[in-house]
Amino acid sequence: MLSKLALNNKTPATRRMVADMTVRSLSSQKPQTTSKEAILAKKSLLTQESGVHQTMKTSKTWRNKPLFRRQGDVRFKTGMEAANLLVREALRRDSHEQEYIDTLKATLHCLSPIFDRNPKYAFVAKTLIEPERFLQFRVAWVDDMGVNRLNRGWRVQYSSALGPYSGSLHFGNDLTHSVVRALGFDQVFSNALTGFPHGSAVGGADFNPMDKSESELMRFCQSYMTELAKYIGPDQDIPWMGTGVGKEEVGYLFGQYKRIIGKMPANFLESSQIENAPGFGIAHFGECILQDKGDSLKGKRCLIIGAGKVARSAAEKIIQYGGIPITFSDASGHVYEPDGITEGKLATINHIKNDRGALLGRYIMSSTTAQFNQPEDLLDIPCDVVIPCGSRNELDEDAVNRLADNGCKLVLEGGAGCVATGARKILKNRGVLYGPHTMTLSGPAIVHSLLYPNGGGGGANDDDLKAEVARIYQEVKGTASEFNCRGDLFAGANIAGFLRIANKMVQHGAV
Numbered sequence: 001m002l003s004k005l006a007l008n009n010k011t012p013a014t015r016r017m018v019a020d021m022t023v024r025s026l027s028s029q030k031p032q033t034t035s036k037e038a039i040l041a042k043k044s045l046l047t048q049e050s051g052v053h054q055t056m057k058t059s060k061t062w063r064n065k066p067l068f069r070r071q072g073d074v075r076f077k078t079g080m081e082a083a084n085l086l087v088r089e090a091l092r093r094d095s096h097e098q099e100y101i102d103t104l105k106a107t108l109h110c111l112s113p114i115f116d117r118n119p120k121y122a123f124v125a126k127t128l129i130e131p132e133r134f135l136q137f138r139v140a141w142v143d144d145m146g147v148n149r150l151n152r153g154w155r156v157q158y159s160s161a162l163g164p165y166s167g168s169l170h171f172g173n174d175l176t177h178s179v180v181r182a183l184g185f186d187q188v189f190s191n192a193l194t195g196f197p198h199g200s201a202v203g204g205a206d207f208n209p210m211d212k213s214e215s216e217l218m219r220f221c222q223s224y225m226t227e228l229a230k231y232i233g234p235d236q237d238i239p240w241m242g243t244g245v246g247k248e249e250v251g252y253l254f255g256q257y258k259r260i261i262g263k264m265p266a267n268f269l270e271s272s273q274i275e276n277a278p279g280f281g282i283a284h285f286g287e288c289i290l291q292d293k294g295d296s297l298k299g300k301r302c303l304i305i306g307a308g309k310v311a312r313s314a315a316e317k318i319i320q321y322g323g324i325p326i327t328f329s330d331a332s333g334h335v336y337e338p339d340g341i342t343e344g345k346l347a348t349i350n351h352i353k354n355d356r357g358a359l360l361g362r363y364i365m366s367s368t369t370a371q372f373n374q375p376e377d378l379l380d381i382p383c384d385v386v387i388p389c390g391s392r393n394e395l396d397e398d399a400v401n402r403l404a405d406n407g408c409k410l411v412l413e414g415g416a417g418c419v420a421t422g423a424r425k426i427l428k429n430r431g432v433l434y435g436p437h438t439m440t441l442s443g444p445a446i447v448h449s450l451l452y453p454n455g456g457g458g459g460a461n462d463d464d465l466k467a468e469v470a471r472i473y474q475e476v477k478g479t480a481s482e483f484n485c486r487g488d489l490f491a492g493a494n495i496a497g498f499l500r501i502a503n504k505m506v507q508h509g510a511v
Contacts, residue, residue: 062119067126079115082122083108090129097178099392099417103185104129106421110491111498113483124502127510131184133157135231136177139205141223143216153224155203156184157237161504163197164235166445168242170204171249174391180204182392186416189497190442193472196449201237203228209244210357221252228253229260240274240444243415246309247275274447279313279414280462281443282387284469285435286412287321289489292477293433298322300409301340303381305329306389307353307360310414314387315346327381329390332359333373336381382406389414396420404430413437424490436490438497439476443469 066073067085076082087105094100108125115122139153154177157165167187170180184202191198205224209217231237241250287297300323304311307328315325324340328349337345348366352358364372375381379402386408388394395403395411400423403411411427412435413419419427419434427434446468450460479499480492 062123065119065123067122076115076119076122079112079117079119079122080109082115082119082125083112086122086125086129089126094178094181097181099176099178099182100185102421103182103417106424106490107185107189107494110485110494113485114495114498120506121498121502124505125498127505128159128188128498128501129185131156131158131181132160133231134181135203135228137227139207139220139224139227141216141219144213149220151205151207151220153203153205153227154180155201155228155231155237155239156180157231158184158200158202159188159501160199161501161508162192163199165201165232165237166191166198166448167201167203167239168444169239169245169249169253170202170242171207171209171244172204173206173208175204175206179392183416186438188501189438189494191445192497192501193439193476193493194442194445194449194468195472195500196445198238198445198449201239202242203239204242204245207244209249212356214356217249218252221249222256225253225256226260229257232257238448240448241309243308274444274451275309276313276316277443277447277465278310278441279315279443280317280465281446281469282310282314282412282414282435282440283317283321283323284443284466285440285473286318286385286387286410288470288473289410289412289433289435292473295409296321297385300324300384301326301382302385302387303327303378303383303408304387304389304414305378305394305418306387306414307349308389311387311389312346312350312353314389314414315341316343319343319346323385326383327378328360328363329378330360332361334378335360335363335367336371336374336378337367337369338371339369379403380406383408385410385412387412387414388418390418391415392417393420394418395423397422397426399423400426400432401430404432408432411435413440416441428488434489436493438493439472439489442472446472 063077064075066075067082068074068089074085076085086108087101090101090104111121111125133156135155135157137153139151141149143149167184170183180202184200187202188200191200207220212220232239283297290296297318298321302315302318302323302325304315304325304327307330311328318325319342326338326340327334327336341349345367349360349363352360352362361372364370379399383406386403388411395418397420400411400419410433411419416437418437424434443465446465447460450464475496476489476492479496480486480488483491483495485491
């Protein structure tokens with residue numbers, strides 16, 4: 001209205017007033033455009049690709065669809081309600097698999113902000129929680145006494161949306177159907193987080209290799225691979241080392257695989273670099289987390305729970321960073337070096353543990369400073385960093401409270417689910433930094449992708465692993481901030497991994 005009047009009014013004063021108002025209007029619009037561009041620039045590439053910010057019309061369309069149609073349509077209004085519905089459905093089907101249910105519940109609750117922004121992703125999650133294929137088979141073998149022995153073997157091929165199934169093999173008495181499924185579900189997000197073309201799979205057997213002879217181990221591995229060979233290959237399923245499955249086991253497995261297929265394939269199973277990748281990756285992530293807070297591993301006293309290959313390779317890299325590993329533990333108890341474990345002492349421990357079935361207690365015969373099972377509880381030792389590399393739920397609420405009281409600054413998971421769900425909340429409340437297994441155990445997928453041409457590269461070294469770890473950490477950190485859970489790396493890792501795989505699943509349709 002004012003513009004029309006001004007055009008009809010020919011006085012110079014009015015014309016100057018209109019000109020001034022136009023200039024002010026243009027100048028006020030310019031910062032708004034810049035601000036919008038700045039907001040877009042701050043978004044991660046992952047989120048721009050994923051399209052989680054939907055229009056109200058699109059959101060309403062998906063929210064009106066029933067998530068389940070069994071015994072009446074079931075809809076949801078909020079992201080957390082969708083997550084709880086998915087957990088309830090899993091409980092209906094598999095209530096006896098406690099490890100799997102715990103893993104699923106913790107992960108889906110992290111994903112609830114995505115379901116809030118775009119309800120479509122709740123329907124993708126409904127598909128994702130069910131593995132594409134779950135293999136269970138009998139492993140028959142003969143021991144040195146001539147007695148027929150039986151074990152159960154598994155391979156859960158969870159998702160091939162991003163590439164061939166890929167994941168670890170584990171041998172151990174505590175392996176069950178539920179544990180394998182939980183590990184496979186975790187592997188989905190860990191592999192997707194790397195950005196490389198890896199699907200997800202996990203397998204193994206309820207077989208303890210530590211108390212077996214070399215010939216018994218060979219016969220078991222050959223029997224296990226005889227069945228597994230039908231379902232694996234460099235373009236189909238890529239197993240790699242895990243708990244209880246080292247270079248020796250992988251050598252027997254690959255030898256039998258080669259004999260069955262009748263030709264000499266590329267040895268996609270074996271690599272010394274993959275053997276060290278989990279431990280090195282854990283240390284690299286720890287350095288990234290501390291550097292982000294203006295600190296580093298240098299001079300930090302690191303309490304390591306476990307004495308397997310992952311724990312020892314993590315200690316090796318920590319020493320290179322200037323950190324001070326002070327403990328290891330196994331079934332015999334724990335050893336504590338008050339002044340730290342040096343490279344020479346670590347070499348002695350490696351020599352002991354590389355001897356099949358040997359226990360850590362032998363180390364005290366080689367050291368005049370080591371304390372064995374003193375103090376009685378490992379967690380009573382003051383430390384700056386804790387790296388649990390043992391069983392699931394090894395650190396519960398009481399354990400993390402004690403660690404925080406003793407001045408612990410960082411907990412890095414060296415095994416899947418070592419920190420219980422309730423303990424994660426306490427770590428956050430007590431201000432203790434936390435590196436979740438979804439992120440810290442992505443090392444094998446990174447190294448395998450760099451080593452083999454079908455994974456995106458032809459070689460790998462520790463500098464390559466370190467660079468990829470830094471990239472992944474920044475992505476996880478940025479994703480956590482974007483979804484209003486700043487500093488929560490567990491949520492950030494799960495969200496980032498889910499978005500990458502979910503967008504590919506949407507393209508594939510209902511398969």
